[in-house]
Amino acid sequence: MVTLDETARRSEARRGRLTALPATLYLFVFFVLPLGIIVAYSFATRTATGRTELSGWNLGSYDKLFDDLVVRIVWRSFWMASVTTIMCLIVAYPFAYYLATRTPKIRNILLVLVMIPFWTNGLIRIFAIRFLLSSDGPISQASESIGLGSFRILFTPTAVVLGMLYSFLTFMILPLYVAIERMDWKLVEAARDLYADGGTAFRKVTLPLTRSGVIAGSILVFVPSFGSFVVPEILGGAKTLLLGSYIARQFGQARNLPFGAALSVVLIMAMLIAVVINQRTEASEL
Amino acid sequence: MNTENDAGEPAVRLVGIHKSFGDFTAVDGIDLDIAEGEFFSLLGPSGCGKTTTLRMIAGFEFPTSGTLSIAGKEVGLDPPDKRPVNTVFQNYALFPHMNVLDNVMFGLLMKKQSKSEATAAAQRAIELVRLEELAKRKPNQLSGGQQQRVALARALVNEPKVLLLDEPLGALDLKLRQEMQNELKALHSEVGITFVYVTHDQEEALTMSDRIGVMNEGKLLQVDTPNQIYEHPSKRFVADFIGEINLLDARVGSSGEVKLGDSTIRFGQEASVVGSSVTVAIRPESIDLSGVGDEVPSSMNQIPGVVARRVYFGDSHSYDIETSGGMISIRRDNRPRNTLFDAGDAVTVSWHLNAANVLED
Numbered sequence: 324m325v326t327l328d329e330t331a332r333r334s335e336a337r338r339g340r341l342t343a344l345p346a347t348l349y350l351f352v353f354f355v356l357p358l359g360i361i362v363a364y365s366f367a368t369r370t371a372t373g374r375t376e377l378s379g380w381n382l383g384s385y386d387k388l389f390d391d392l393v394v395r396i397v398w399r400s401f402w403m404a405s406v407t408t409i410m411c412l413i414v415a416y417p418f419a420y421y422l423a424t425r426t427p428k429i430r431n432i433l434l435v436l437v438m439i440p441f442w443t444n445g446l447i448r449i450f451a452i453r454f455l456l457s458s459d460g461p462i463s464q465a466s467e468s469i470g471l472g473s474f475r476i477l478f479t480p481t482a483v484v485l486g487m488l489y490s491f492l493t494f495m496i497l498p499l500y501v502a503i504e505r506m507d508w509k510l511v512e513a514a515r516d517l518y519a520d521g522g523t524a525f526r527k528v529t530l531p532l533t534r535s536g537v538i539a540g541s542i543l544v545f546v547p548s549f550g551s552f553v554v555p556e557i558l559g560g561a562k563t564l565l566l567g568s569y570i571a572r573q574f575g576q577a578r579n580l581p582f583g584a585a586l587s588v589v590l591i592m593a594m595l596i597a598v599v600i601n602q603r604t605e606a607s608e609l
Numbered sequence: 610m611n612t613e614n615d616a617g618e619p620a621v622r623l624v625g626i627h628k629s630f631g632d633f634t635a636v637d638g639i640d641l642d643i644a645e646g647e648f649f650s651l652l653g654p655s656g657c658g659k660t661t662t663l664r665m666i667a668g669f670e671f672p673t674s675g676t677l678s679i680a681g682k683e684v685g686l687d688p689p690d691k692r693p694v695n696t697v698f699q700n701y702a703l704f705p706h707m708n709v710l711d712n713v714m715f716g717l718l719m720k721k722q723s724k725s726e727a728t729a730a731a732q733r734a735i736e737l738v739r740l741e742e743l744a745k746r747k748p749n750q751l752s753g754g755q756q757q758r759v760a761l762a763r764a765l766v767n768e769p770k771v772l773l774l775d776e777p778l779g780a781l782d783l784k785l786r787q788e789m790q791n792e793l794k795a796l797h798s799e800v801g802i803t804f805v806y807v808t809h810d811q812e813e814a815l816t817m818s819d820r821i822g823v824m825n826e827g828k829l830l831q832v833d834t835p836n837q838i839y840e841h842p843s844k845r846f847v848a849d850f851i852g853e854i855n856l857l858d859a860r861v862g863s864s865g866e867v868k869l870g871d872s873t874i875r876f877g878q879e880a881s882v883v884g885s886s887v888t889v890a891i892r893p894e895s896i897d898l899s900g901v902g903d904e905v906p907s908s909m910n911q912i913p914g915v916v917a918r919r920v921y922f923g924d925s926h927s928y929d930i931e932t933s934g935g936m937i938s939i940r941r942d943n944r945p946r947n948t949l950f951d952a953g954d955a956v957t958v959s960w961h962l963n964a965a966n967v968l969e970d
Contacts, residue, residue: 513696515689518767521688527715
């Protein structure tokens, strides 16, 4: 016999499945399925004419990942993503600290100011940067007029890092702000009370206690930087070929779909690892 | 430089201390000396300025005006890390990312003690509060009482001139609170450090302190021993805030005698009677009750009344007595020899001449 509470539980579960149905369908069709196709393609064969044959499954595309050129591109992407992350951290931490220690009213105004660029079309923002940095742009003109000579930075790795810094800064500020804001300031007082000067109290208490924000922000910046496509395409030159563009090239001009798929799988794996690390550290803090 | 710290200097001296936050005056002119080795409590309702006063001694806030000295040395704008005081915070403020030992060692390491010295001293402090077994635990693995002890050890290990305690027992349940009260008191006599204790709990203040300062609305109303504070409050607020008390309006007659209703009452000590009306304060347990016509000693004031109500409290009975001077509450121990009176009985209300006080507002 089915008890009353069991019936209630079942109808509850049915309702739950129903509410999640649209999202489940959408994610299955537009996320799980394509992801499966990518994974499958990464084991497929590329014929001499550039067609992809879904037969003769092999690890050839993964072997190719160890080619010198590929290793260089991955390393360069990794390095530039790291520099971007560190730059974001250096810029965002003091600002988030400032933000979190204001009165609620000022805090809200500043938060909106932080969000405004975030709501603006990313492409427009990157083209604005390109204009600013170009050799006949305002920065260059200003530097020329005061006798410092023209300013050649566009199409260099520096330009790409600057662009990514600008694009992803919000992702760093927000988690840091949350972490600093929810920190118990009494703990900083306790450190000061126990003879730590301001700097030491920051190093020994504030920084360790806002670690979750640092890690979350770093992942949120590092992951899109690592696979970044738009920014290096617009601001980078031929010498700054990065992973994102390289993958796009495999699916486009090079017509090597299996290899592009293998690169994508590696990128996805790297991001998954980062996310898992993030969740582990968050869990260990509770 | 030793002469500065000679005996006789108070551990803490506040002279004309004011503190405002914008338009709000938190502390309104406090003068206070706290003696070395004393257990001093600042008692008052929330928002009375007691915590702000403590925070100024600690160095978390700076006075708007006035001077503050610790062990004979003016501290001025010294930050907390430059003051010979340590604080036990209300919710302990233990560092969640450090274990018990590291928490306790923190201050010593900041004072540039060697790691081995600091470890040894921290272990002794942890023993002092009986937490040896838990030295490797993180704060969130400890009970409230244990965290409390860590906070004490973390402060005391630095051997401060003054230990500041900000409602340290507020977060504990009643039973544990009473236990910790005894422990704190024992610890105080063991370490001989000056304690400045902030609380809104009158019982805590009465049972633990050498002296109590009662505060309200930023002012220090009375500074005295617990006994004096309870038995001889000088201000209406102090009398009302601490314990139960009868506050009776009395008139002052032409020759200076005090009339409570139809009866003239006398006082033991010189009571300063100014103006035409005064407030007379008497504790319910200081008042006796007897039948009409019973013998009452001449050292007692007596006025007639009628029982309005009697409430049973187990260990005592509480009576409300209607008199010509107003309603008087009486608390009487529940002893077999005490006659019980019922509502409507005519009685004589009496109290010793020394039991009543005349209050300023």
